[in-house]
Amino acid sequence: MIIDTHAHLNMEDYDQDLEEVLGRALKRDVSHVIVIGMHDPSNQKAIELADAHDMLYATVGIHPGYVDEDHDVSRIIPLFKHPKVVAIGECGLDFYWKDDNKELQKRVFQQQIELAELHDLPLVIHTRSSFQEAYDMLLPYKGKVRGVFHCFSSDLNDAKKAIELGFMIGIDGPITYKNNATLKEIVEAIDLSHLLVETDSPYLTPIPYRGKRNEPGNTRYVVEKIAEIKKMDVLEVERMTTDNAQRLFRLEGGLV
Numbered sequence: 001m002i003i004d005t006h007a008h009l010n011m012e013d014y015d016q017d018l019e020e021v022l023g024r025a026l027k028r029d030v031s032h033v034i035v036i037g038m039h040d041p042s043n044q045k046a047i048e049l050a051d052a053h054d055m056l057y058a059t060v061g062i063h064p065g066y067v068d069e070d071h072d073v074s075r076i077i078p079l080f081k082h083p084k085v086v087a088i089g090e091c092g093l094d095f096y097w098k099d100d101n102k103e104l105q106k107r108v109f110q111q112q113i114e115l116a117e118l119h120d121l122p123l124v125i126h127t128r129s130s131f132q133e134a135y136d137m138l139l140p141y142k143g144k145v146r147g148v149f150h151c152f153s154s155d156l157n158d159a160k161k162a163i164e165l166g167f168m169i170g171i172d173g174p175i176t177y178k179n180n181a182t183l184k185e186i187v188e189a190i191d192l193s194h195l196l197v198e199t200d201s202p203y204l205t206p207i208p209y210r211g212k213r214n215e216p217g218n219t220r221y222v223v224e225k226i227a228e229i230k231k232m233d234v235l236e237v238e239r240m241t242t243d244n245a246q247r248l249f250r251l252e253g254g255l256v
Contacts, residue, residue, distance in 0.1 A: 001029055001031045001032075001238060001239075001242050002028075002029050002030045002031065002197065002219050002220060002223055002238050002241070002242065003030070003031070003032045003033070003034070003197070003219075003241070003242050003245040003246075004025070004030055004032070004033045004034065004197065004198060004199050004201070004216040004219040005034050005148065005170065005196045005197065005198045005245050005249070006034060006036055006090075006124065006148075006150050006151070006170060006172075006196075006198035006199065006200055007033050007034065007035060007036065007198070007199050007200070007201040007215075007216050008035070008036055008038075008042070008200070008201055008202060008203075009021070009033065009035045009046075009049060009056070009201065009216070010035050010036075010037070010042045010045035010046045010049060011042070011202060013202040013213060014202070014215075018049075021215045021216065021217070022053065022055065022056075022216075024215065024217040025055075025215065025216040025217040025219075026055070027217065028217040028218075028219075028220040029220065029238070030216050030217055030219050030220065031055060032055050032056070032057065032245075032251070033055060033056050033057070033216045034056075034057045034058070034059060034086065034087070034245075034249065035049050035050060035056050035057065035058050035059070036059050036089065036090050036124060037058065037059050037060040037061055037076075037089075037090070038061065038062070038063035038065070038066055038090050039062060039063060039066040039069070039070040040070055040075060043058075043060040043061070043076060043079060046058035046059065046060065047060070047079065047082055047084070047085065050082075050084040050085075051084065056084070057084050057085075057086045057249070057251065058082070058084055058085050058086070059085065059086060059087040059088065059089050059090065059124050060076045060079040060080070060085055060088065061076060061087075061088045061089040061090055061091040061112055061124065062076070062091055062108050062112065063089075063090045063091065063092075063094075063126060064091070064092055064093050064094040064098075064105045064108070064109065064126060065094055065097060065098070067101065067104050067105055067108045068101060068104070071104060071107075071108050073108060073111040073112060073115065076088070076112075076115075077115065077119075080115075080119050080121065085121075086121075086122070086249040086250065086251065087121055087122045087123065087124050087147070087249055088112050088115055088116050088119075088121050088122070088123050088124070089112070089123050089124025089125060089126070089147070089150070090124050090125075090126050090150065091108070091109055091112040091123060091124070091125060091126065092109055092125040092126035092127050092130070092134055093105050093106065093109055093126070093127055093128075093130035093133055093134050094126060094127070094128045094129070094130060095128065095129040095130045095133070096128040096129040096130075097128070099129075102133075106133070106137065109134070109137060110137060113137065113138065113141055113145060116145045116146075116147065117141060117144045117145050122145075122146045122147040122148065122248050122249060123145060123146070123147030123148075123167075124147060124148055124150050125147055125148065125149050125150060125167070126150055126151070127149060127153070127154070128153065131149075131154040131158050132158075135158070135161055135162070135165070138165055138167075139165065142164075142165050142166065143166060145166075146166050146167065146248065147167050147168070147248070148167060148168040148169070148170045148196055148248065149162045149167055149168070149169055149170060150170040150198065150200070151170050151172045151174075151198065151200050151204065152169045152170055152171065152183070152186065153174075153183075155182055155186075156182070156185050156186050156189055156190075159186045159189075159190055160190075163190065163194050168194055168195065168196050168244060168248055169186065169190060169194055169195050169196070170195075170196050170197075170198045171183070171187060171195055171196065171197055171198065171222055171226060172197075172198050172199060172200050172204045172206075172222060173199065173200070173204040173205055173206030173207075173210070173214065173218065173221070173222060174204055174206075175187060175206070175222055175225045175226065175229075176206040176207040176210075176221055176222070176225045177206075177207065177210070184229055187226055187229045187230065188229050188230065192226075192230065192232070192237065192240045192241070192244075193240065193244060194244075195226065195241060195244065196241060196244055196245055196248070197219050197222045197223055197226070197241045198219070198222070199214050199215065199216055199218055199219050199222070200214065201213075201214040201215050201216055201218075202214050202215070205218060206218050206221040206222055206225070207221065208221070209221075223237050223238055223241065226241075
């Protein structure tokens with residue numbers, strides 16, 4: 001059993017064939033998927049999908065790429081009451097695509113960190129060209145908030161700093177790419193108890209389907225690559241990463 005802890009099935013890319021996508025996931029032992037919200041429309045759709053499918057959970061948040069158009073964090077608070085909302089996010093900082101609104105990005109991220117502490121929910125964090133700034137903002141909350149640095153793209157030293165904060169490291173399709181020595185070094189060095197597996201569907205499709213739309217069933221290739229790098233049994237990687245996801249997101253009553 002595998003949990004894809006980060007997929008954007010609430011995007012229009014899946015409007016025509018979601019049932020087939022979920023069917024293929026189950027055939028590859030991906031039994032549950034966490035659908036990630038990024039702004040008001042995608043938050044609402046994530047919840048709708050989780051309501052309609054037993055195998056789906058949802059997160060709600062404001063992604064740094066949307067803060068210019070959607071920065072009213074109070075709108076996500078009522079959504080926390082939904083039983084299948086398991087985290088706040090995708091939130092964080094992205095200074096790669098846009099850095100002329102850094103203060104707004106920081107303010108919206110800060111508000112979501114505070115909500116995570118208040119409501120005891122994990123954070124799903126996006127960082128791009130901004131790990132140190134995000135780390136500095138989280139440091140005062142060490143031991144008070146938890147979560148995952150999704151699609152980790154920094155180095156081993158930063159991975160260790162994230163883990164010291166009490167956060168997990170999200171590993172996606174790029175682990176299967178030939179020219180990704182840094183991520184492979186992280187996976188080799190970091191204990192499996194700190195890793196989650198994700199797809200970030202429809203993005204970051206792993207080998208052997210790179211170049212095509214990604215989907216949750218491809219989490220299997222991430223698991224297999226981690227097992228290869230760590231010289232572990234694939235089933236053990238499945239079991240441990242599933243346990244990690246259940247523990248972080250406190251999935252109701254475990255999974256069957």
